[in-house]
Amino acid sequence: MIELPRALVVLLTAAAAVVILAGVQAVGSIVGPVMLALVLVVAVSPIRGVLERKGAPTWLQVAVPFLVVLLVLAGMVAIIAVAATQLASIAPTYSDKFAALAAGARAFAAEIGFGTDQIDKAISSFDPSRLLPIAQGLLSGALGAGSALFLIVVLSLSMNLDAPAFTRIIRVAEVERPELHAALTTFASRTRRYLLVSTVFGIICAVLDVIALYIFSVPLPLLWGILALITNYVPNIGFILGLLPPALLALLDGGFSTMLLVILAYIVINVVVQSFVQPKFLGDAVGLSTTMTLISLIVWAFVIGPLGALLAIPLSLLVRALVIDSDPSARFARALVSGEAPPQGRTPA
Incomplete structure (x- = not known):
């Protein structure tokens, strides 16, 4: 049996991945x-x-x-x-x-010696x-x-x-097929644990966000709390997506200071819950490194759209189970995806 060069295997694998993703995008x-x-x-x-x-x-x-x-x-x-x-x-x-806020921005720019052209362009590009x-x-x-x-x-x-x-x-x-059985079983358990932990802590963040929005008198606090819960399933940037609408309404309804308070409250709530508390419960259930999680979000959002962003983690876990975890010889690929050092020993043939 002829063994192909490692570089050729990598190139062929990358080419196949591009073709498959293009096909998935076509029927997204x-x-x-x-x-x-x-x-x-x-x-x-x-x-x-x-x-x-x-x-x-x-x-x-x-x-x-x-x-x-x-x-x-x-x-x-x-x-x-x-x-x-x-x-x-x-x-x-x-x-x-918004018109009153724009007038105030022009006046402030004139006071500090800046021209109003750039502000006018920014204002003209957005209208509530x-x-x-x-x-x-x-x-x-x-x-x-x-x-x-x-x-x-x-x-x-x-x-x-x-x-x-x-x-x-x-x-x-x-x-x-014990490897395939273990891979699919792990995929199912990790997906359920990811959904459970994300839902529980998403609800916690949403409740705290709603309380903060009520305190700052931001309109539609329950709606933005639901949005915070949904965006909690979007890895890495979900917090920002859930923050933008209430921050904008806080600016329009209560002014610049209210917007800063909303942003600060969201940052404190989400950083404490999602960065310090949630990882202790989630642990290594996802089985993806931070870099791979971000890449997964970008790829699946590009291929499938918004639904791909929400399902980025489960989709990546499924691909990992079928392509990597079911193959005993892919321990180094598994280590690269998860960010964990592979066990010592020779790779099985």
């Missing part, structure tokens, strides 16, 4: 719902396990997890619809406040009234995404129906 409208359905089914699989151990009939093992998935999907659509409606109702009321068509588009997109939502529901039902048989297949694979 299908891949996104499929992966969301898969992640939701994996998340509720412990419910099915409990029902199976208690001797519940098969139809109940399918129906209960599927109903939980339906509730999650209904909640997601409702949140988007309510957010768009509230934004549409509040955006036009800030045009006058532009939030209205954006909100209306978001609302129509949420309510008009019946085909995608229908696809997710059908896929979730199909996956739940196949789950008992798939579980039996995985148990057989434990004997015949």
Whole structure:
């Protein structure tokens, strides 16, 4: 057997990855719902396990997890619809406040000797009234995404129906393909733990953010708390995405000082919870280094879109399970992805 040079193997692997990602991007409208359905089914699989151990009939093992998935999907659509409606109702009321803020910025620039041209350009590029068509588009997109939502529901039902048989297949694979069994089992457990920890600490951050916004009298605090919870699933930059809308409203509603207070409160809350407390509970459950997490976010957001940003970690865990963890000879690749030193010893042939 001819052994290819390592450099050629790396180049071929990179080329194959580019081709596969381009293909995934071409059918991203299908891949996104499929992966969301898969992640939701994996998340509720412990419910099915409990029902199976208690001797519940098969139809109940399918129906209960599927109903939980339906509730999650209904909640997601409702949140988007309510957010768009509230934004549409509040955006036009800030045009006058924005004009007054712009006038104050021009006066301040004149006092310190700066020209107003750059400020005028920045002001002309943004108008709070532009939030209205954006909100209306978001609302129509949420309510008009019946085909995608229908696809997710059908896929979730199909996956739940196949789950008992798939579980039996995985148990057989434990004997015949132990590496693949271990990889898929690890993927499922890490995904569930990641979702659980992110949800719990996302709720904690959201509650604290809502309290801070109530204290500073920022409009729609509950809406921004829900946004903070959703963006908590976006690694690395989710905190910034959840901060921008309330900070902007704080500037328009309460002035520059209120905006600074909101930014400071968000930074304190999220840094303490997400940087010091959450890692102690999450530990190495993700199995991805900080660099790989950021790369995953960039790649999946580019390939699938916003849904790819939300599912960046589960998608990367699935790729790691299928490509790296199932291959006993890929221990150095596993170390590069996770950032952990490989065990000592010769790589298996």
